[in-house]
Amino acid sequence: MSAKFPVILPLNATLQRQPGGLPTLRLAPWHGIVLAAIILFSSAAADAATGQATQAGVLAVLANWTPLLLRGFGLNILISFLSMAIGTVLGAFLGLGLITPSRPTRAMSWLLTQFFRNAPWLVLLFFMIFLLPFQIHVGSHTISLPGWLKAVIGLALPVMANVAEIVRGGVLSIPPGQWEAAESLGFTRRQQLWLIILPQSVKRMLPPWMNLYAILTTSTTLASIVGVNEVVTLAGQVLAAEGSRPNLLAPIYAYVLLMFFIYTYPIAWATQRLERRYQVRN
Structure with a gap:
């Protein structure tokens, strides 16, 4: 008869219950359909209200400025990718500091994480x-x-702080029996963590890590x-370049929302698929 050890709930469910925890980003195909419908209907309504043949239609304006908007969206993706990479590396070390046996290290890691x-x-x-600063001088070199x-x-x-959590x-979330079994086999604590515990916990970290990246991208x-x-x-800037055309406001920002939806x-x-696949059960 196998022993049953208490385990923590799936990490995303835990985050949803914690005050200040990041919400889980839930998207469905109908969100994209609604955004596309908003673009089409607002464009049609704006063209009908304007009624001027000298002005290009709203959809034509969106198509004309799409390369510029995509270039700006590419910068959003670059910022999210670099921020996630830096935050993941620093957060991994900070998270390990939260579970270290050293009390001063654990306390300092907790303060940084909470702040x-x-x-x-x-x-x-x-x-x-x-x-x-806008520039950093390193010897004879200047870094912008x-x-x-x-x-x-x-x-x-x-x-970094959210990755640490x-x-x-x-x-x-790994059952205590895993630590006890590794200790009985003569593994040091570092070997227990790196060879046994972390390989099992990575799959449980992956869904909330991906959810954090999606939230970061929109942020x-x-x-x-x-x-x-x-x-x-x-x-x-596109709105300013098109002059006094307030009818472009809703379509162009709905267009930007659609870009983020397609990416996230x-x-x-x-x-969601990984959450269901790696769900922790008692």
């Missing part, structure tokens, strides 16, 4: 934009720090407030 996890992302962006790179650093900090939750639009020329900033929906779909 950056609960700090508003926009405030961290403002700090990075205005506190970091453009606004988008500061945004990468600013977004990597909350990602993901690592902590993933490791603690890169915050960079527009600090002057980064990403897709939302460029959408505003496969991530959200894969996250």
Whole structure:
């Protein structure tokens, strides 16, 4: 008769129950259909209300500015990718610090995690934009720090804290019997962690990690407030370039939303599949 050990619930379910935890991004195909319908209906209504043959139709305007908007959206993707990469590396070490036997290291890791996890992302962006210099002089070399790179650093900090919680939750979700069995076989604590516990917990960390990346991608639009020329900033420039055409407002921002949906929906779909596949059961 096998012993049953208590385990933590799937990490995403745990995050949903924790105050301040990141929500799970749930997307369905009908979200994209609604966005496409908003673009079509608002464009048709705007063209009918204008009734001027000298002005290009709204859909024609969107098609004309699509290359520029896609270039800005590419910057959003670049910011999200770099922020996630930096935050994942730093967060993995911070998460291991949360479970270390050393009390001072554990306390310092907890303070850093709680501070950056609960700090508003926009405030961290403002700090990075205005506190970091525009240029760093290293000997005879000058390294430029453009606004988008500061945004990468600013977004990597909350990602680091959330990844630390993901690592902590993933490791603690492994039944205690795994630690006890490894110890009885003569493994050191480091060997237990790296050879036995972490390989099992990675699959449980993957769904919330992917969910965090999807949320981060949509949050890169915050960079527009600090002057980064990403897709939302460029959408505003398109509106200014088209002159006094308020009828473009709803279609163009719905178009931007559709871009984000097309990119993040496969991530959200894969996250839900992995959640069901790696669901932890008592």
